[in-house]
Amino acid sequence: MASQNASLAADSMVGEESLGVSNGKLGMWAFLVMDAMTFAGLLAGYARLRWTPGSDWPLPIEAFGFTGIQLTALNTFILICSSVSMVHVLAEQMRGNMERAKKWMLFTIFGGLVFLGIQGFEWTHLIMDMWPYLFDEGYEAAYSVNFAATFFILTGFHGLHVSVGVIYNLIIYLGLRSGKITKDDTSVVEIAGLYWHFVDLVWILVFTFVYLI
Amino acid sequence: MCTTDAKRIGVLYLLFATFMALWGGILSVIIRLELAAHGPHIITDASFYNALPGMHATAMIFFFIIPAFTGVANFVVPIQIGAPDMAFPKLNLAAFWILPPAAILTFAGFFMNSLPEFGWTAYPPLSNSVYSPIWGADFWVIGLILVGVSSTLGAVNFLATVFNMRCKGMKMFQLPLFTWAMTVTSFLILAATPVLTSALLMLTFERMFPGVFYFFNPAGGGDPILYQHLFWFYSHPAVYIMILPGFGMVSEVITVFSRKHIFGYVLMVWSMIAIAVLGFLVWAHHMFATGIALEIRVGFMFLTMLIAVPTGIKIFSWLATMWGGSIKFDTPMLYATGFLAMFTIGGLSGVVLASVPVDIQLHDTYYVVAHIHYVLVAGSLMTAFAGVYFWFPKITGRFYNELLGKVHFWLTAIFINVTFFVQHWLGMKGMPRRYYDYDPAFELANMVSSVGSVVLFLAQFIFIANMLWSMRNGKIAEGNAWKDGFTLEWQITSPPDHHNFHHEPYWKPLIRQHVGPDQPGGLWHRYDD
Numbered sequence: 153m154a155s156q157n158a159s160l161a162a163d164s165m166v167g168e169e170s171l172g173v174s175n176g177k178l179g180m181w182a183f184l185v186m187d188a189m190t191f192a193g194l195l196a197g198y199a200r201l202r203w204t205p206g207s208d209w210p211l212p213i214e215a216f217g218f219t220g221i222q223l224t225a226l227n228t229f230i231l232i233c234s235s236v237s238m239v240h241v242l243a244e245q246m247r248g249n250m251e252r253a254k255k256w257m258l259f260t261i262f263g264g265l266v267f268l269g270i271q272g273f274e275w276t277h278l279i280m281d282m283w284p285y286l287f288d289e290g291y292e293a294a295y296s297v298n299f300a301a302t303f304f305i306l307t308g309f310h311g312l313h314v315s316v317g318v319i320y321n322l323i324i325y326l327g328l329r330s331g332k333i334t335k336d337d338t339s340v341v342e343i344a345g346l347y348w349h350f351v352d353l354v355w356i357l358v359f360t361f362v363y364l365i
Numbered sequence: 366m367c368t369t370d371a372k373r374i375g376v377l378y379l380l381f382a383t384f385m386a387l388w389g390g391i392l393s394v395i396i397r398l399e400l401a402a403h404g405p406h407i408i409t410d411a412s413f414y415n416a417l418p419g420m421h422a423t424a425m426i427f428f429f430i431i432p433a434f435t436g437v438a439n440f441v442v443p444i445q446i447g448a449p450d451m452a453f454p455k456l457n458l459a460a461f462w463i464l465p466p467a468a469i470l471t472f473a474g475f476f477m478n479s480l481p482e483f484g485w486t487a488y489p490p491l492s493n494s495v496y497s498p499i500w501g502a503d504f505w506v507i508g509l510i511l512v513g514v515s516s517t518l519g520a521v522n523f524l525a526t527v528f529n530m531r532c533k534g535m536k537m538f539q540l541p542l543f544t545w546a547m548t549v550t551s552f553l554i555l556a557a558t559p560v561l562t563s564a565l566l567m568l569t570f571e572r573m574f575p576g577v578f579y580f581f582n583p584a585g586g587g588d589p590i591l592y593q594h595l596f597w598f599y600s601h602p603a604v605y606i607m608i609l610p611g612f613g614m615v616s617e618v619i620t621v622f623s624r625k626h627i628f629g630y631v632l633m634v635w636s637m638i639a640i641a642v643l644g645f646l647v648w649a650h651h652m653f654a655t656g657i658a659l660e661i662r663v664g665f666m667f668l669t670m671l672i673a674v675p676t677g678i679k680i681f682s683w684l685a686t687m688w689g690g691s692i693k694f695d696t697p698m699l700y701a702t703g704f705l706a707m708f709t710i711g712g713l714s715g716v717v718l719a720s721v722p723v724d725i726q727l728h729d730t731y732y733v734v735a736h737i738h739y740v741l742v743a744g745s746l747m748t749a750f751a752g753v754y755f756w757f758p759k760i761t762g763r764f765y766n767e768l769l770g771k772v773h774f775w776l777t778a779i780f781i782n783v784t785f786f787v788q789h790w791l792g793m794k795g796m797p798r799r800y801y802d803y804d805p806a807f808e809l810a811n812m813v814s815s816v817g818s819v820v821l822f823l824a825q826f827i828f829i830a831n832m833l834w835s836m837r838n839g840k841i842a843e844g845n846a847w848k849d850g851f852t853l854e855w856q857i858t859s860p861p862d863h864h865n866f867h868h869e870p871y872w873k874p875l876i877r878q879h880v881g882p883d884q885p886g887g888l889w890h891r892y893d894d
């Protein structure tokens with residue numbers, strides 16, 4: 153056996169998987185555990201600051217001005233829709249309808265962009281109109297400034313994830329378009345889907361904590 | 366430099382760790398020289414002194430011990446499980462190359478004359494923009510976030526590798542103990558490090574936008590204790606991130622040099638898992654002096670003391686493994702047994718500290734410094750040496766010089782005790798940690814400790830010289846360099862070829878009996894070449 157070409161043999165060994173799922177998928181799961189813990193840390197900070205005696209937290213429903221939670225509820229809906237369309241990408245790819253898979257992928261990316269757009273609009277409104285003390289030392293915050301601080305760090309960190317997700321999905325889309333991703337290899341799309349669903353799931357948590365409770 | 370071969374990346378990690386150990390060592394020697402006698406000496410600027418312990422700890426913890434273990438693991442873990450490489454070779458390389466820039470950022474304060482003076486724990490409000498309004502502090506925080514990213518990427522890689530790349534026939538409960546240790550450690554990293562990242566993110570925002578973000582500053586409704594909770598939720602598990610790989614290495618060394626199989630393998634694995642789980646439930650024992658509720662403190666005290674149980678099981682298993690074995694005391698084994706003896710002292714002082722009333726007295730004194738160093742220097746550092754000497758023939762294909770190795774061991778072991786043992790006494794007498802100067806009554810003990818630290822530092826050059834010389838001129842090592850190695854890495858050539866195995870290895874449970882490697886049916890696993 154020693155005569156066998158080492159690298160050839162090694163190539164045949166790469167991709168050997170003990171658990172029957174791909175390395176990529178396992179890696180993504182592990183990555184998501186770690187990401188979930190980062191969010192958990194931020195949420196724990198939020199919880200501690202909010203439910204501390206004398207924290208003077210406003211009722212979120214009243215505190216967001218005209219963008220309110222209605223707009224964010226709509227935004228949540230859009231994000232969930234883009235998660236659903238992500239499922240379609242995979243489903244169509246498995247059926248071999250690459251054209252449709254591409255269309256659903258575009259739809260998913262579009263959903264992410266709309267989400268970011270609405271969030272940007274909301275942030276602008278909050279920074280400019282609602283919380284003048286952010287810029288102007290003269291203004292007193294009407295209530296605990298931690299309301300805004302935790303809001304920005306949680307929604308901001310999530311928004312960063314959405315942005316990364318949009319780019320990620322765009323790369324997948326380009327892969328689909330150039331034919332690098334074929335109907336036989338669904339793992340790339342599946343892994344991207346894991347990430348995107350995770351971002352969606354975390355948003356539901358963040359939305360619940362920051363806006364609803 | 367840009368190879369994706371895990372073995373080479375492992376060596377890069379080890380080189381990087383060695384440099385950072387020297388750097389951290391120099392800082393510690395400066396600290397000790399300053400403290401050698403009462404009064405100011407080599408450092409005239411108290412504020413520079415103030416920064417040193419924090420910088421020393423940062424270098425040692427984040428840039429030396431953790432990367433050193435990662436380095437050995439990169440080399441050994443894929444081979445031990447019969448894999449050609451890590452699951453994500455490119456990610457592996459990326460995780461390594463995050464470290465040097467992170468180190469530059471973390472220590473940038475040295476070049477900019479703006480050193481953060483808040484220790485390695487960076488408690489706010491000391492670390493916020495009011496008390497540390499310097500760039501060096503911002504860079505330090507960002508540097509640490511980057512190290513966290515590097516080590517979590519590494520952990521993702523290890524987990525995928527161990528779970529998914531095992532060779533045919535190998536079940537999880539048949540993994541070598543070092544690989545198990547890295548698996549458990551990777552879980553710890555995955556669950557703990559991001560929490561530190563979240564705290565550091567909040568700290569960064571609080572520093573960058575003063576007046577807007579008050580996560581930790583009570584002036585704006587923040588909570589400084591929140592930071593401590595988040596920090597220790599990482600940093601307590603982190604102490605196990607810094608010792609479990611060492612436990613794993615010692616398990617390998619002791620079995621090979623006792624020429625016996627490990628005693629109580631399954632218990633060894635479960636005790637590691639128990640340590641990891643308990644490790645997440647004891648963080649507040651670092652916060653006994655912060656005024657948290659007594660009931661909470663007592664609960665944490667109880668859980669902390671419970672950790673002594675799985676730790677004791679491990680110590681017992683190692684001793685039982687040696688019991689009745691035909692023991693060879695080569696340098697790796699010396700380090701492993703030295704570790705056993707001295708780590709026990711560190712564990713005991715830990716149990717002492719875990720007791721709430723005692724801790725209130727001893728918190729932030731030199732007693733804690735003694736405890737830390739008995740677990741980290743006599744623990745992590747000695748196990749790392751055990752591992753590096755043990756796998757040196759595998760990594761380089763040559764033996765190190767045994768005489769120099771033994772000299773290095775004895776100097777290290779003796780002077781660790783000279784340096785750190787008196788610190789227990791200093792702490793009990795009330796000498797606070799991290800202070801520039803102290804009561805003249807403490808002078809003698811401090812002198813002893815300082816002399817010890819200088820010798821300890823110098824002795825490490827023996828190690829470096831030995832490694833450098835032996836890489837070229839050492840005795841050639843065969844595949845099974847120690848003759849009694851029975852895990853897969855000993856069944857291939859030293860150093861291993863590019864993809865480790867020439868053809869797919871398979872793993873077969875073996876009869877566990879005490880025989881030599883050239884007799885069939887022995888301890889080792891089959892891999893026919």
Ligand code: HEM
Pocket residue numbers: 486604605607608650651669670672673676711712713714715716717718719720724727728729733736737740741744745
């Ligand atoms: C049975 C095992 C252990 C127990 C019961 C224990 C207990 C403790 C306690 C109660 C403290 C807090 C002291 C104080 O600040 O007042 C402490 C500090 C510390 N321990 Fe341990 N420990 C144990 C093992 C370890 C191990 C294995 C490591 C590392 C490898 C370690 C590293 C540290 C460090 C670095 C600190 C100081 C942190 C700081 O304040 O800077 N300990 N330990």
Ligand SMILES: [Cu+2]
Pocket residue numbers: 600601604647648650651
């Ligand atoms: Cu601890």
